[in-house]
Structures are given as structure tokens and as C-alpha cells.
Amino acid sequence: MNSRLAFLIAAVLVAASTAAQDIGSADREQLGNLISKRPYSPYAGRGFATRVFWGDTHLHTGFSMDAGAFGARLTPADAYRFAKGEEVTASSGQPVKLGRALDFLVVTDHSDGMGFFPIIMSGSPAVLADPIGRRWYEMIQSGDGATAAIEIVRSFGLGQMPKAIFPAPGTQPYRNAWETTIKAAEEANDPGRFTAFIGYEWTSNAGGNNLHRNVIFRDDASKASLVEPFTTLAPLGSPNPVDLWKWMTDFEAKTGGRVLAIAHNGNLSNGRMFPLIESFSGKRVTREYVEQRAKWEPLYEATQIKGDGEAHPMLSPSDEFANFEIWDKGNLDLSEDKTPAMLEFEYVRSGLRNGLRLERDLGTNPYKFGMVGSTDAHTGLTAVEEDNFFGKTSSAEPSAERAEHVFVNNPRGGPPIMAWETIASGYAGVWATDNTREALFDAMQRKETYATTGPRMILRFFGGWEFEARDAQSRLPAEIGYRKGVPMGGDLTAAPAGRAPSFLVAALKDPVGANLDRIQIVKGWLDARGETHEKVYDVVWSGDRRPGADGKVPAVGNTVDVANATWTNTIGAPELIKVWTDPEFDPALRAFYYVRLLEIPTPRWTAYDAKYYGLQLGPEVRMIQQERAYSSPIWYTP
Amino acid sequence: MTRWRNEPLLHFAVLGIGLFALYSLVSDGGESAGSEELVVDAPRIAALADQFVRSWRRAPTQAELDGLIESYVRDEVLYREGLALGLDRDDAVIRSRVRLKMELLGDSAEAEVTEADLDAWFDAHLSRYATPARYELRQVYFDPARHGATRADAVATALRELEREPGLDPAALGDATLLPAVLADVTQADVAAQLGEELAAALASAPAGRWFGPVTSSYGDHLLRVNVLSASEPAVLADVRDAVERDLRYSRAQTARNALYERLRTRYTVRIETPAGSDFDAALAAEPR
Numbered sequence: 001m002n003s004r005l006a007f008l009i010a011a012v013l014v015a016a017s018t019a020a021q022d023i024g025s026a027d028r029e030q031l032g033n034l035i036s037k038r039p040y041s042p043y044a045g046r047g048f049a050t051r052v053f054w055g056d057t058h059l060h061t062g063f064s065m066d067a068g069a070f071g072a073r074l075t076p077a078d079a080y081r082f083a084k085g086e087e088v089t090a091s092s093g094q095p096v097k098l099g100r101a102l103d104f105l106v107v108t109d110h111s112d113g114m115g116f117f118p119i120i121m122s123g124s125p126a127v128l129a130d131p132i133g134r135r136w137y138e139m140i141q142s143g144d145g146a147t148a149a150i151e152i153v154r155s156f157g158l159g160q161m162p163k164a165i166f167p168a169p170g171t172q173p174y175r176n177a178w179e180t181t182i183k184a185a186e187e188a189n190d191p192g193r194f195t196a197f198i199g200y201e202w203t204s205n206a207g208g209n210n211l212h213r214n215v216i217f218r219d220d221a222s223k224a225s226l227v228e229p230f231t232t233l234a235p236l237g238s239p240n241p242v243d244l245w246k247w248m249t250d251f252e253a254k255t256g257g258r259v260l261a262i263a264h265n266g267n268l269s270n271g272r273m274f275p276l277i278e279s280f281s282g283k284r285v286t287r288e289y290v291e292q293r294a295k296w297e298p299l300y301e302a303t304q305i306k307g308d309g310e311a312h313p314m315l316s317p318s319d320e321f322a323n324f325e326i327w328d329k330g331n332l333d334l335s336e337d338k339t340p341a342m343l344e345f346e347y348v349r350s351g352l353r354n355g356l357r358l359e360r361d362l363g364t365n366p367y368k369f370g371m372v373g374s375t376d377a378h379t380g381l382t383a384v385e386e387d388n389f390f391g392k393t394s395s396a397e398p399s400a401e402r403a404e405h406v407f408v409n410n411p412r413g414g415p416p417i418m419a420w421e422t423i424a425s426g427y428a429g430v431w432a433t434d435n436t437r438e439a440l441f442d443a444m445q446r447k448e449t450y451a452t453t454g455p456r457m458i459l460r461f462f463g464g465w466e467f468e469a470r471d472a473q474s475r476l477p478a479e480i481g482y483r484k485g486v487p488m489g490g491d492l493t494a495a496p497a498g499r500a501p502s503f504l505v506a507a508l509k510d511p512v513g514a515n516l517d518r519i520q521i522v523k524g525w526l527d528a529r530g531e532t533h534e535k536v537y538d539v540v541w542s543g544d545r546r547p548g549a550d551g552k553v554p555a556v557g558n559t560v561d562v563a564n565a566t567w568t569n570t571i572g573a574p575e576l577i578k579v580w581t582d583p584e585f586d587p588a589l590r591a592f593y594y595v596r597l598l599e600i601p602t603p604r605w606t607a608y609d610a611k612y613y614g615l616q617l618g619p620e621v622r623m624i625q626q627e628r629a630y631s632s633p634i635w636y637t638p
Numbered sequence: 639m640t641r642w643r644n645e646p647l648l649h650f651a652v653l654g655i656g657l658f659a660l661y662s663l664v665s666d667g668g669e670s671a672g673s674e675e676l677v678v679d680a681p682r683i684a685a686l687a688d689q690f691v692r693s694w695r696r697a698p699t700q701a702e703l704d705g706l707i708e709s710y711v712r713d714e715v716l717y718r719e720g721l722a723l724g725l726d727r728d729d730a731v732i733r734s735r736v737r738l739k740m741e742l743l744g745d746s747a748e749a750e751v752t753e754a755d756l757d758a759w760f761d762a763h764l765s766r767y768a769t770p771a772r773y774e775l776r777q778v779y780f781d782p783a784r785h786g787a788t789r790a791d792a793v794a795t796a797l798r799e800l801e802r803e804p805g806l807d808p809a810a811l812g813d814a815t816l817l818p819a820v821l822a823d824v825t826q827a828d829v830a831a832q833l834g835e836e837l838a839a840a841l842a843s844a845p846a847g848r849w850f851g852p853v854t855s856s857y858g859d860h861l862l863r864v865n866v867l868s869a870s871e872p873a874v875l876a877d878v879r880d881a882v883e884r885d886l887r888y889s890r891a892q893t894a895r896n897a898l899y900e901r902l903r904t905r906y907t908v909r910i911e912t913p914a915g916s917d918f919d920a921a922l923a924a925e926p927r
Contacts, residue, residue, distance in 0.1 A: 050818075051832065081888065089892065100831070125689070187884055458816055475809045477816065508816040511834030511856055573783065574857045575816060 068117020373426025
């Protein structure tokens with residue numbers, strides 16, 4: 001290929017700019033034409049995603065009843081400003097600014113009691129007339145908001161919120177809170193530069209078991225303001241996700257708008273997040289359940305402050321990286337212990353596996369989700385950089401004491417969840433053509449996304465039948481990836497006779513972050529007898545390490561100086577790329593493949609706290625971690 | 639010695655004596671000062687009625703209004719006497735409530751935004767609203783792991799080739815990378831997000847349209863060629879009006895509270911009597927920065 005043509009294609013493919021609609025498969029054909037015909041305009045025909053946009057799909061502000069009670073005073077407007085890179089004053093009075101601005105944000109305050117806290121704070125006659133309302137008002141006023149918050153969350157989980165003061169859809173206080181939320185997103189939305197989605201969290205917490213979903217609107221105020229968020233309290237709301245999907249169906253039918261939902265924290269659901277036996281009916285999941293879930297929930301939040309949800313060491317005993325920031329003491333309020341039998345229905349990997357089985361039985365895979373990470377911070381601050389972690393709640397904003405606070409008390413006397421166990425995680429990477437609500441939403445819908453535990457590494461993952469080793473030497477792996485295969489979130493079918501699927505996988509470290517340890521591909525499959533399996537392959541790694549007798553690449557090493565909270569990029573690699581072919585492929589069996597990308601070890605937020613405040617934290621407090629990214633899977637269906 | 643100090647009965651007795659003293663104070667002062675005036679005027683009554691309407695969504699009856707007034711008088715009498723006794727001091731609820739009210743006072747004082755305010759704010763923050771410069775950037779990457787000691791030579795050789803033949807495909811030189819070889823139309827912020835701060839910083843001083851370098855980033859070395867597509871343009875207020883108003887209001891809300899505080903703070907001379915040589919001092923001394 002002559003150099004001018006190569007340059008032309010490079011310009012076409014790589015340049016970041018505005019573009020129109022983006023549907024991956026159609027654009028592959030356009031691209032093929034481009035290469036043979038070479039249109040005059042170098043910008044014509046470029047349709048695939050050239051840039052990853054970073055954001056948080058899950059952030060609470062003072063409008064969320066629990067966040068407010070924990071001391072969050074920031075509003076949705078503050079939250080968007082902060083995400084755009086502006087300095088704000090945190091609820092604890094400290095100035096705070098992101099190291100790097102984000103590209104998008106969804107403020108997702110709890111739909112139940114949205115705006116409840118501003119109402120409690122107002123000390124209105126209605127609040128003071130209610131004995132519980134008065135009690136909370138006084139607790140918050142006297143500086144004991146944290147205790148009030150815990151009582152509020154627990155009352156909510158038990159369905160014992162005082163009806164008289166709880167803002168319900170249809171009332172004026174509720175309407176005001178929703179209108180304010182919408183207005184903040186409308187004002188912050190700046191197409192091409194920053195996307196502010198309208199959204200809310202539907203917080204189903206029956207029996208303290210976390211079945212929460214974030215609902216994201218593709219549209220603007222003209223559609224979102226035609227409805228009020230779906231809640232979990234009868235008679236208007238319901239804690240059953242089946243009813244949320246009905247609400248979403250109604251919304252689209254009524255307004256012509258579009259919405260999607262992202263579930264999170266299966267690790268606190270006590271076996272209910274990815275069920276085979278559905279918890280509300282007590283019966284096997286139905287065809288309707290699997291179809292609706294697949295339709296409305298294209299993504300899952302795999303990692304966030306309340307623990308990482310990719311894999312659990314008891315489910316994946318031979319995976320030496322599965323034991324990462326696990327929360328498995330019980331459900332969300334620790335009202336019920338965790339049992340080993342629950343784990344299978346809580347984690348990403350086992351959920352993806354069981355999805356294959358349900359697809360065989362019912363014709364649709366309900367757990368065919370892509371992955372995002374997000375914060376779930378309740379501070380109005382999407383601040384999960386390790387050296388800039390502003391905590392889960394406003395009471396956990398930086399202080400010398402915060403690491404050793406109790407985060408969730410165990411009402412039954414067992415071990416509590418400590419604040420140091422919260423993790424500074426994560427963000428969502430979205431491959432999109434442009435930074436607009438439409439382009440990002442559509443990318444989420446087609447699952448061209450990945451989760452990270454905070455750092456912004458670039459991750460490309462393509463699957464096809466024709467990748468060959470030299471594609472990894474290409475100057476333009478994305479161009480080859482889209483031309484020969486499907487991107488993350490895509491599907492492979494119709495295996496050519498005698499071929500195994502091959503994958504082009506490439507990663508680039510965060511420009512300000514740590515080097516990379518390795519890229520792994522996690523495969524799950526359903527065998528002919530209906531049993532599911534998984535295997536983790538080391539695909540490409542830094543340095544000249546050789547796999548040991550067990551087939552595993554040895555650990556990369558560790559340069560972390562805990563006392564000074566630093567590390568050096570003297571180990572690892574800034575960039576990794578490889579074509580990998582499944583060595584054990586059976587064309588008759590359903591399978592999925594996703595990437596797990598590992599950084600070299602770096603200091604955990606607790607190490608930055610210890611350094612700044614001069615602390616000696618207990619020996620149980622983890623100070624080092626290996627941050628990571630999880631790609632959306634690529635599925636193979638015979 | 640310490641034992642009787644912790645004795646609840648003693649606490650009770652002390653409290654009792656205190657209450658007795660208080661009572662005699664109140665009964666003496668209260669009865670003799672029967673002349674203090676407590677006026678419930680028309681605006682007050684209207685406010686009471688209005689509050690009722692907001693709670694109950696209807697007007698109060700005369701009997702209800704009388705009840706509201708009586709309740710207000712009762713509040714006021716006990717409130718005044720309580721203040722006179724200093725019962726508001728060291729009460730966390732009252733303190734935080736009063737503080738909140740003071741801060742809200744500061745907020746509402748700045749609510750109006752005029753055309754002149756917008757102009758002034760806009761003029762003072764012109765750079766914030768300016769359209770950023772747009773660049774075309776090409777880069778050739780050199781991976782430190784692949785060159786070792788010969789890296790400087792490889793970079794210099796490539797630079798000579800590019801200088802001799804500027805139309806040379808940059809993607810054919812240097813090492814393969816996921817980093818984009820060409821960014822066709824980007825701002826400095828875009829470059830920082832995609833390639834890192836080091837390359838973004840190099841944009842400002844780049845010689846126009848000529849290959850230069852190497853510039854070192856966290857990935858390795860880069861040769862760069864930068865074309866300025868459009869220079870930074872000052873904004874026109876009409877185009878960015880909404881953003882200007884939003885920023886102005888936000889800034890005022892943030893500063894109003896502090897301004898109020900600072901104004902009030904000048905009325906006080908604050909003396910902090912930290913005990914010398916205490917643990918507290920040691921903790922402060924240990925604090926970084």
C-alpha cells in the first residue's frame with residue numbers, strides 16, 4: 001500500500017471528531033468500500049468508534065435520602081460541575097477537584113424518597129408531626145446524621161418508612177426533586193464536550209437484598225419530564241424488577257423515548273442478582289423474565305465502591321486474581337449472612353455462565369450483559385482516583401479516622417464491614433463515535449463498553465474467524481479489528497468448518513497511570529451435558545516471564561513503596577497486543593470470552609491516607625492492589 | 639475520691655439545687671417585670687395563617703387562627719425567657735439551625751443577576767469561554783523497550799527522514815502503537831486525554847507545520863508535527879449566555895456564604911488557647927503540609 005493511501009486511511013480511522021450514527025456491523029462494509037475506492041473526503045465513511053469516553057453511570061447527591069443523611073449537601077448541579085473538572089467544595093468543607101475531567105456522568109439519585117433529605121432538613125410541620133420524622137430531624141440537626149442515615153436505610157429496607165412524610169411520586173416535593181434533577185442534567189449537557197444523562201436509581205432492597213438498578217434516559221427533558229421515576233414502594237412502585245421493566249416498556253410506548261437499566265452489587269444480593277430460581281415468584285425464571293431482562297439490561301456494573309463483582313475465589317478456585325476486593329459477609333444491611341450456595345448467583349462470571357444455560361432452555365440469554373464500572377459514591381463527587389478518593393459517603397470524605405470507621409454494623413453480632421474495605425472504583429469506558437447522549441447511549445446498548453477499577457487504560461477486543469498473528473503488528477489494530485471481526489459486546493455465530501475463533505486484543509496503559517502486567521481472556525462455556533465451565537488464559541504479558549508448570553505466568557513483581565505511597569513503572573509494559581486463538585474450541589458449544597486486563601501493583605487509597613495523615617493502620621488493612629479492566633464479552637452461539 | 643464524683647445521686651442533688659436557684663430567679667424577675675410588651679401584629683397573623691394553608695391546603699377557621707395565635711404567644715414567651723436564661727448556648731441543634739439560617743441569608747442576598755452583572759463576569763472570565771484552538775497533530779512513536787541504547791539514533795534518523803520528505807507516512811516510521819498516529823482536528827484537552835499531558839503541553843511551543851522532537855511521554859519518545867487549524871477565538875456573550883449565567887450564579891452561591899462569614903468574622907477577636915505541649919500539638923506538628 002503506498003504511503004499516501006496509508007496516511008489517508010490513518011487519518012480517516014484515527015482522527016477524533018464528530019460523526020453521525022454508529023452501528024458497528026454496517027460500518028465494516030462502508031470501511032471495505034473506502035479502502036478500495038478511496039473517497040475524496042478523508043472523513044467520509046468513518047463510522048466506528050475511534051475514541052473511548054470515560055464516565056460514571058452511578059452517582060448520588062444530597063437528593064438521595066441516605067446520602068443526605070450521611071451529610072451530603074452537594075446537589076446534582078454540583079455533581080456535574082465536578083465531573084467536568086471544576087473545583088468544588090465537598091460536603092465536609094474540603095476543596096476537591098478531579099485529576100482529569102470525565103466525559104460523561106449520570107446522576108442517579110434513589111427514586112424512593114427522592115428529595116427526602118431536603119424535606120427532613122426543612123423541619124416542616126409535616127416532618128415534625130411525625131414521631132420518626134422528628135427523631136431523624138433532630139438527630140441530623142444535632143450532628144448525628146450518620147446514625148440517622150443508618151436508621152433511614154434500615155427502615156427503608158424493612159419497608160417501614162413513615163408514609164406521611166416520605167415523598168411519593170405525584171406529590172409536589174417529589175416533582176420538585178425530579179424537575180431539579182432533570183434541569184441539572186439539561187444545563188450540564190454540552191454535546192461534543194460533556195454528556196450529562198438524565199437518570200435515577202430504582203433501589204429494590206427487599207429484605208436487605210440488593211437488586212438495585214440504575215435507569216438511564218437517552219432523551220432530554222421533553223421526554224423524561226413526562227414521567228416520574230419508578231419507585232419500589234406499593235402502591236405506585238414495586239420491588240420486583242419485572243415491574244420495573246413494565247415501567248420502562250410503558251415509558252417508551254408513551255413517550256417514544258428510550259431507556260436502559262444497569263444492575264449492580266450482586267455481591268450484596270444474597271443469591272438473587274442472577275437467579276435461576278427467581279426470588280419474587282419462587283419459581284424457575286420464565287421465558288418472559290429472560291426476554292425482558294435481556295431487552296432492558298444490556299449492561300452490568302461489575303465493579304464499584306462496595307466491592308468488586310467480577311469473580312469470587314470460591315467459584316473460581318484456580319484463578320489467582322479472583323480474590324480482588326471481595327465483599328461477602330452478607331447482604332446490603334448485613335441482616336442475613338452469606339452462604340457459599342448464594343455466590344453462584346451474584347458474580348459476573350457465574351452469571352454469564354448460567355446465562356448460557358438459560359439461553360439453551362428458554363431461547364434467550366437474560367445475562368448477556370456488557371460491563372461498566374461506576375462509583376455509587378453518595379457524596380456528589382465521582383472521585384475514585386486512589387490518591388483523590390472522597391469515599392462512599394460524605395462522612396467518609398478524607399480524614400485521619402475514616403479508614404477505621406465501621407461502614408455497616410452487623411446487627412447479628414458478626415463481623416461488620418469496615419470503611420477501609422470500600423474500594424476506590426470504578427469508571428465506565430465507552431467506545432463511541434461522539435460525546436453525545438445519543439452516541440454514548442447507543443454504544444451502551446450495543447455493549448461496546450468496559451469496566452475499570454479507576455485507571456483509564458485503553459482496551460480493544462475483537463473476535464472473528466480470520467485474525468492472524470501479524471495483525472498484532474498492525475499500525476491500525478482497530479481498523480483490522482472492525483474489518484475482520486466484531487468488537488467487545490458482539491456475537492460470533494456460524495463457525496466456518498475447521499476454524500476456531502481468534503481474538504485481537506490490545507491494551508495501552510493510562511497516560512498517567514501504571515504499566516500493564518498482563519492481558520487475560522476468560523472463557524466460559526456450556527458443555528453437551530448442560531454443565532458450565534470456565535478457564536482463564538494468560539494471553540500476553542510484560543517482560544520475558546515464562547508460564548510455570550501449572551500454565552500460569554508468574555507474578556509481575558511489586559515496586560510499591562507503601563510508606564511513601566509510590567510505585568515505579570520499572571516493571572510491566574506500557575502497551576500489550578496479541579492475536580489469540582481458542583485452543584479448545586468446540587463449534588457445537590455455546591461460549592463467551594471477555595478480557596481481564598491487569599496493571600502492575602500500585603498503592604491502594606488506604607496507603608495514600610496513611611501517608612498523608614501519618615497513620616499506622618491495622619495489619620488487616622490492604623495497602624496494595626492490582627487495578628484492572630473487564631471488557632464486555634464476545635459470545636459464540638452455534 | 640473519684641468515687642463520689644461519679645455518684646448519680648450527687649449529680650441529681652446538684653442539678654436540683656441548680657433548678658431551685660433558677661426557679662427563684664424566674665419567679666422573682668418574671669413577676670416584677672410584667673411590663674414587657676409582646677405584640678402579635680397583622681403581618682405575623684397573616685404569616686401564621688399562610689403556614690397553616692401550606693400544611694393543610696385550606697384557610698384556617700377563626701377558632702384555629704385563635705389557636706395558632708395563642709400557640710405563637712406561648713412560643714414567644716418561653717423563647718424570650720429561655721434566651722434570657724442562656725438556654726440557647728451550647729445547644730447543638732440551635733447552633734446548627736442558626737448557622738444554617740445565617741448561610742441561607744448570604745445565599746438569598748445575591749439572588750438577582752442583571753445584564754451588567756453578566757457583562758462584568760463575562761469580561762472577567764473571557765478565557766474560560768473562548769473557543770479553544772484546534773490542531774492537527776501527527777506523531778511517530780518510539781518504544782523504549784524496543785530500542786535500548788540506540789533509541790536516540792533511531793529517533794534522530796527518523797527525524798532526518800521526515801525533514802527531508804515531509805509527506806512521508808508517519809505511521810510507517812517508528813514503532814507500532816495503539817496511540818493514534820494522526821489526530822485530525824482536536825483541542826489541547828483532547829490531546830491530553832488521549833496522549834497525555836506531556837504531548838498536550840508541547841502543542842503551545844510547536845513550530846508550525848514542521849517535524850520536531852523528541853518529546854517524552856509516559857509511553858516513550860515521540861516526534862510531532864502540529865498544524866494550527868484555527869486559533870483560539872474570544873467568545874461572544876450572546877453565544878455563551880447560559881453558561882455565563884450558570885457560572886456566575888454558582889460562583890456567587892459559593893462565595894456569598896464565605897463573604898458573609900468573613901464580614902461577621904471581623905467583629906471578633908478570636909483567641910485560641912491551645913494547652914502547651916499537649917498531644918494535640920504533637921498531632922498538628924505531625925500533619926503533612
